[in-house]
Amino acid sequence: MIRILIFLGIVLTLDFYALQSIRSVSKNTWLTVLYVLCSLFVLGNIIYQAMSLNRSSGVNHDFYTAFALFVLFYVPKFILIAAMFGEDVFRLFEGIYNTAFSKSNTGDAFFKARRAFIGKLALGVAAIPFLSILYGITKGKHNYKVLKYTLFYDDLPQEFDGYKVTQISDIHSGSFDEKAKIEYAVDLINEQASDVIMFTGDLVNSKTSEMLPWKSLFSRLSAKDGVFSVLGNHDYGDYLRWPSEEAKTKNFQDMLTLQKDMGFQLLLNESKFIERDGARLAVIGVENWGKGFKQKGDLKKAASQISKDDFKILLSHDPSHWQYEVIDDKLHYQLTLSGHTHGMQFGIEIPGVFKWSPIKWRYKYWAGLYQNTGQYLNVNRGFGFLAFPGRVGIWPEITVITLKKGKKAVK
Secondary structure, three states, rough: HHHHHHHHHHHHHHHHHHHHHHHHHOOOOHHHHHHHHHHHHHHHHHHHHHHOOOOOOOHHHHHHHHHHOOOHHHHHHHHHHHHHHHHHHHHHHHHHHHHHHHOOOOHHHHHHHHHHHHHHHHHHHHHHHHEEEEEHHOOOHHHOOEEEEEEEOOOOOOHHOOOEEEOOOOOOOOHOOOHHHHHHHHHHHOOOOOOOOEEOOOOOOOOHHHHHHHHHOOOOOOOOOEEEEEHHHHHOOOOOOOOOOHHHHHHHHHHHHHHOOOOOEEEEEEEEEEEOOOOOEEEOOOOOOOOOOOEEOOOOHHHOOOOOOOEEEOOOOHHHHHHHHOOOOOOOOOEEEEEEOOHHHHOEEOOOOOEOOOHHHOOOOOOOOEOOEEEEEEOOOOOOOOOOOOOOOOOEEEEEEEEEEEEOOEE
């Protein structure tokens, strides 16, 4: 309750300041009334939903909606506040300077006109994130992108030259809200006609039952060499308040059974081989290992049947595992596939030119392809979404990687 009151006090203070900024542009009474009513509704709704959250029930779509509305209305406000606060600070120092050096004042009319101009400019700038977030909530969360990479390796067996891998990650089925869009995405995965599909964890948000309505749909995923998978941090049931330890254990066993029933080859700190004309490619899967998260992944156990000469594809949900354990491992993992970060579902990307998201302050490797000591990591931006029901600038991803024998690094 104390945290909520502090949050409410801070937001209302900022809200009042934003209102004064808007009134510097227009003093229309109805605009003021509309602003106040919208603010009270959005703020009251998210506080009510937060106080009503039941950690025993799993996904709460009403809270997700309330959070989306809060982000939609308040992120642009904070941009407006920052701009107007800068103007007020400038005016403060200008006034002090004029007083100290007996400079003539340019007059209230000038200051009012300048503030009105800055206010209009700030409102125009604030409209950009508003429209971007609105698109992200309504369309962006299903704006699936197929990203294709070609990786060249000297040590790739000739028999696997041209081998295609489709990676998906972070399905988060508990957040799904539009069946037709999900069906389209599953069909899009199959249309890639890859040799193998690899899923890198987080099938659900909180509990296995979230996936049951989607079981038959994702069972349609098909590739010549099958579908391999690993667990993500959300697949263990750790984010739910269970009535008993037995219930949590049953949920986890249901997760293992579900993936088997869907045709996924779940790798729990183990490995399997894909063979072609006497040559083989090793697929190694570890349980979740994350910096600051559950660390059940055991790389040595998973690779106990692997030799240094094998060409290896490692499935590990959290990219921090690559950073802290995989890169320096003596076995040399040619390709690691991860997910987990979602690219924070928010950022700016200009393909091949610029990539930024606040998540970069938490994860060194957070989206896309990385290379270190001849080893590659692909961090998939995720298939679904979590908490915030949208994506802004960081779109849901289906990755297709073609392995080629040769010296060229990346195409």
